[in-house]
Amino acid sequence: MSRRLAVIGAGWGGLAAAVAATRAGWNVTVFEAARSLGGRARSLVVSLPEGGTALLDNGQHILIGAYVETLALMETVGIDPAEALLRLPLVLQDAAGDGLQLPACAAPWDALLGIVRVPGWGWSERLSLLRAALGWRLAGFRCDPAWTVAQLTRGLAPRVRAELVEPLCVAALNTPADRASAAVFLRVLRDALFGAGYRGWGASNLLLPRQDLGRVLPEAAVAWLAEHGTELRIGQRVGQLQRADAGWSVDGEPFAQVVLATPAPEAARLVEEAVPAASDWASTARALAFEAITTVYTLGGPRLPLPMLALRSGPGAPAQFVFDRGQLGGPPGLLAFVASASAREKSVLEAEVLQQAAALGWRVQPLQTVVEKRATFACVPGLRRPQARIAAGLWACGDYIEGPYPATLEGAVRSGFAVARGLPASD
Secondary structure (H helix, E strand, O other): OEEEEEEEEHHHHHHHHHHHHOOOOOEEEEEEOOOEOOOOEEEEEEEOOOEEEEEEEEOOOOOEEOOOHHHHHHOOOOOOOOHHHEOOOOOOOOOOEEEEEEEOOOOOHHHHHHOOOOOOOOOOHHHHHHHHHHHHHHOOOOOOOOEEHHHOOOOOOOHHHHHHHHHHHHHHHHHHHOEEEEEHHHHHHHHHHOOOOHHEEEEEEEOOOOOHHHHHOOOHHHHHHHOOOOOOEEOOOOOOOEEEEEEEEEEEEEOOOEOOOHHHHHHHHHHHHHOOHHHHHHHHHHHHHHHEEEEEEEOOOOOOOOOOOEOEEEEOOOOHHHHHHHHHHHHHHHHHHEEEOOOOOHHHHHHHHHHHHHHHHOOOEEEEEEEEEEEEEOOOOOOOOOOOEOOOEEEOOOOOOOOOOOOOOOOOOOOOOHHHHHHHOOO
């Protein structure tokens, strides 16, 4: 039992922990309650109205070149990021061509030139952003931890806030600018604009999946784990976690170490029952508030000028972005409208998105609407997040665990890797 490790949950964080621990010589068993893999970044099979099926996702995800740990994990399990992902310079333009688009050159010149060239902005608007960006850089991308993004950017021109800050904030943090943490927002900007990209890619590059999320990582990770002797128990929910003499018992089976890679509420449940002394950890996990993301898939749309466009969102127009899945490996005319921080009923959101499309002259028909009610935690100022180590031999990983990033795929993968590094070298 000395090298037996249980990973409970096969989302991206759990899979990262399992792969890294297996490479370090642990005898890993992965438990996953669902039949589909990937957690909140997984594939869905949807029937098409004229017959056949399409592989979609439970939500449209964006990666960036700064996600070096996620991209390295993909490569480890046999996925070539250059083939699986479409790489573009950072672009936040709408259907009319307005908005920011960075050129394909080295940082920070890409950001500087992109700001100078934004179509439709006057020089006062450009200078307001350049002054703010210089100030953030000189301050080391740090600010008062109690500030929101709206407070951080209050000196910017209104058009800059509306066309750049607000969509960028909701895309990165899935929390509106008037509630989102300015400190975390600046950390993301720092890594995207000045960080090291993966294998020479620009850190700010957009990486859009060319295929369903299951094939981007989870399926390959599970195949890799099976090839390396990992036991996979898919469709098996863990009911009870208990302390044992030499470690932990998972539904009566002994393990030396356990990693909880489940959503925060489920991890809190298991901890409350197994470790009464860790009640503070469980309370912190339970106290997290969550934001929903709604993805409305439609058919009959036009070919968009770019694979991803920003949308002008507001009352009655909830979607901030639309993706042309026909340019990303899906059937022509398939669009994915994404409404982040969406708190209303599914039917209301779907109807408003269809009206939003009609206002752009797009005659689309609904195919599937997916609401992830707990897509991300609300990334607000002063947020207290639970730590990775819960008790001796008991760990947690996931995008909600204490770390530098908001709820992103990279945050989940980094958390899984960090737990694997924290495991004892010998037991």
